[in-house]
């Protein structure tokens with residue numbers, strides 16, 4: 001394939017020891033060679049592949065030194081993109097690295113689009129689409145478990161499974177062809193029928209299993225969206241602070257302290273939480289607080305988990321009851337806080353309303369009950385302890401949607417065979433299943449989708 005030479009800063013923007021400007025494409029080495037002066041007049045066009053060279057970047061018109069660098073030369077196809085790749089390691093400072101980038105752009109490289117290096121790895125056939133998407137997940141991973149899921153997918157675990165299933169489907173389709181070509185043989189039809197059902201059921205069951213991993217997969221990847229709700233002053237912000245082990249949210253004894261939604265990521269025993277502290281829900285005349293309360297109600301709807309906080313030292317009120325009503329049917333842990341105070345809350349009433357939910361009692365003031373809460377959270381989402389070890393998790397919404405659709409079409413096919421639908425009609429569903437699975441790994445996907453997917457990557461990746 002023919003591509004121009006692209007360049008980008010591949011390390012984060014900021015101060016660090018070293019920063020890398022990466023080039024990929026046919027002219028990478030030539031471009032680097034023009035602006036590089038190695039010790040002893042060494043030319044980058046003449047060095048062996050996969051070697052690194054010390055020297056200076058210079059302006060070739062004036063011989064003025066621009067930066068002191070180390071340059072890696074990697075000739076395709078054994079590179080990240082399968083093209084010639086050059087990496088210029090410069091000093092890690094915003095000015096320095098931008099100066100190097102501007103210089104390679106001035107000498108013929110084009111600024112890469114976000115994700116373009118990985119896109120080339122995909123277009124040049126080194127990785128498939130699900131592997132490319134995993135590269136992104138890996139970068140964004142916030143816990144060890146999430147990283148292991150991404151790493152597994154990057155190494156092609158999901159791809160292998162999908163390819164295996166597509167192979168099964170191809171075999172079904174081959175038999176169906178024979179059947180359509182030789183309809184006069186009854187025993188062929190009989191055989192096709194049995195074989196088709198057997199294989200299709202196998203594919204269906206595998207797809208089902210895969211889909212079952214998606215809830216945990218998605219949590220591992222995106223974090224469990226966890227919303228802390230409760231009346232004003234019950235200790236919601238104290239709870240956030242105690243889980244993140246830092247004073248992130250303002251805590252005062254004034255009801256209505258939190259006005260806006262506060263968001264923090266925490267890792268609770270391997271469960272990544274996107275923790276949202278909200279304004280206490282109550283009727284209020286204060287305009288700012290009212291907007292906050294409205295926002296609280298909004299985020300409540302999108303939560304994966306609710307931490308409903310009550311006050312042990314206060315009456316159970318109508319507002320508390322309304323909260324139970326608002327979170328009906330969701331995953332809820334009820335937290336009865338301030339157990340250091342004299343009991344005023346009607347625990348019988350709480351137990352009655354919290355029937356299907358776990359109740360944890362805490363005194364955040366005295367730092368009691370937080371362990372139990374963490375235990376409750378982790379056991380809710382990892383019954384037993386599921387290690388990301390050698391499991392294939394489905395974690396990407398695009399994949400989940402496609403696997404869901406392919407499960408549907410294969411079920412249609414099975415249903416069709418069972419009720420005696422003509423085989424060439426059944427064939428349509430089976431072919432569709434094959435296509436949908438192909439989209440996961442990037443066979444048969446539209447170019448605009450590919451552009452859209454890669455554009456979500458970071459610059460320089």
Ligand SMILES: Nc1nc2c(c(=O)[nH]1)N(C=O)[C@@H](CNc1ccc(C(=O)N[C@@H](CCC(=O)O)C(=O)O)cc1)CN2
Nearest residue numbers: 010020022072074077078079080081082087126135461
């Ligand atoms: N300096 C640097 N570090 C980096 C990267 C990079 O691009 N540059 N990577 C960027 O993400 C990651 C490493 N990923 C890579 C994946 C494949 C190949 C590669 O060359 N693959 C060849 C086989 C190479 C060989 O056999 O020696 C291939 O698969 O054909 C290189 C890097 C992490 N660290």
Ligand SMILES: Nc1nc2c(ncn2[C@@H]2O[C@H](COP(=O)(O)OP(=O)(O)OP(=O)(O)O)[C@@H](O)[C@H]2O)c(=O)[nH]1
Nearest residue numbers: 232233234235236237238256257258280338364365
């Ligand atoms: N006695 C006692 N006080 C607590 C406990 N937890 C929190 N508090 C206090 O209760 C007050 C309110 O705590 P916050 O965490 O700000 O409560 P909140 O629910 O976020 O309040 P709003 O943001 O106003 O809705 C503060 O003075 C805390 O120090 C506890 O376990 N026991």
Ligand SMILES: [Mg+2]
Nearest residue numbers: 236237257258
């Ligand atoms: Mg608060």
